[in-house]
Amino acid sequence: MEILEEIxxxxxxxxxxxxxxxxxxxxxxxxxxxxxxxxSKRMIVDFKDLNYISSDxxxxxxxxxxxxxxxxxxxxxxxxRDYVKEVFEIAGLGSLLPVVAAMDDALKVF
Amino acid sequence: MIDSGIExxxxxxxxxxxxxxxxxxxDLSELKALNQHLNNWAEDINLPxxxxxxxxxxxxxxxxxxxxxxxEDDLEHIIKFTLNADDNLLTINIEDxxxxxxxxxxxxxxxxxxVKSAIIGxxxxxxxxxxxxNVHYERKLGNKLTMxxxxxxKGGRRDSN
Numbered sequence: 001m002e003i004l005e006e007i008x009x010x011x012x013x014x015x016x017x018x019x020x021x022x023x024x025x026x027x028x029x030x031x032x033x034x035x036x037x038x039x040s041k042r043m044i045v046d047f048k049d050l051n052y053i054s055s056d057x058x059x060x061x062x063x064x065x066x067x068x069x070x071x072x073x074x075x076x077x078x079x080x081r082d083y084v085k086e087v088f089e090i091a092g093l094g095s096l097l098p099v100v101a102a103m104d105d106a107l108k109v110f
Numbered sequence: 111m112i113d114s115g116i117e118x119x120x121x122x123x124x125x126x127x128x129x130x131x132x133x134x135x136x137d138l139s140e141l142k143a144l145n146q147h148l149n150n151w152a153e154d155i156n157l158p159x160x161x162x163x164x165x166x167x168x169x170x171x172x173x174x175x176x177x178x179x180x181x182e183d184d185l186e187h188i189i190k191f192t193l194n195a196d197d198n199l200l201t202i203n204i205e206d207x208x209x210x211x212x213x214x215x216x217x218x219x220x221x222x223x224x225v226k227s228a229i230i231g232x233x234x235x236x237x238x239x240x241x242x243x244n245v246h247y248e249r250k251l252g253n254k255l256t257m258x259x260x261x262x263x264k265g266g267r268r269d270s271n
Contacts, residue, residue, distance in 0.1 A: 023141050
């Protein structure tokens with residue numbers, strides 16, 4: 001899985017590409033937690049090019065969201081494909097996590 | 111006589127189950143191969159992308175649990191998969207020769223008493239139980255996990271939502 005990073009208006013944007021599973025979730029975990037410990041308080045994770053997520057991927061998303069909240073920061077998730085959204089909903093996280101449809105909706109929050 | 115023969119052949123198409131078997135080593139790097147095999151089978155039986163993804167997430171989770179917690183030695187073990195499509199019913203078996211271990215009851219060993227982590231650990235299992243119609247574990251000579259999923263309307267539409 002590729003993770004493309006960019007910073008826009010002091011917001012760290014991570015665009016995921018490929019598959020987020022047991023093999024690749026650690027990479028994302030390290031990236032997000034590094035940013036959080038570096039003091040990043042505004043993050044967006046763009047799922048547009050992610051075509052698969054397993055429960056390990058969801059785990060990472062969940063713990064990252066909890067971690068940034070503890071630091072009084074905010075993370076938004078956007079642009080999920082149907083399958084990915086479905087998995088979040090099955091996991092009961094559809095309404096618990098800040099998921100929005102489009103990047104603009106995510107940017108607006110900040 | 112020829113007609114009844116053809117009728118018999120036609121009805122046999124739905125009686126003969128299509129089975130796809132493969133083996134993986136107990137190593138998480140095999141997840142890629144797992145996905146590949148699943149895609150091969152899915153192509154054989156014309157399974158739509160959404161079904162493939164749903165089954166993939168279940169197999170991912172189970173395979174990962176078995177690899178992570180099912181063996182107590184450092185040796186290489188083989189985990190056997192049988193994917194079966196019999197008309198509307200998909201049956202998937204995962205067998206291994208590890209310690210008695212039910213991957214549906216995995217508890218994160220790092221945080222057995224931590225409620226928050228228990229919830230995270232159980233997430234994958236919860237997802238499997240939601241996505242599959244039936245999941246069953248048994249222990250005979252080894253561990254055997256069986257999952258079943260009924261996909262609608264094999265003749266026409268198929269699990270298209």
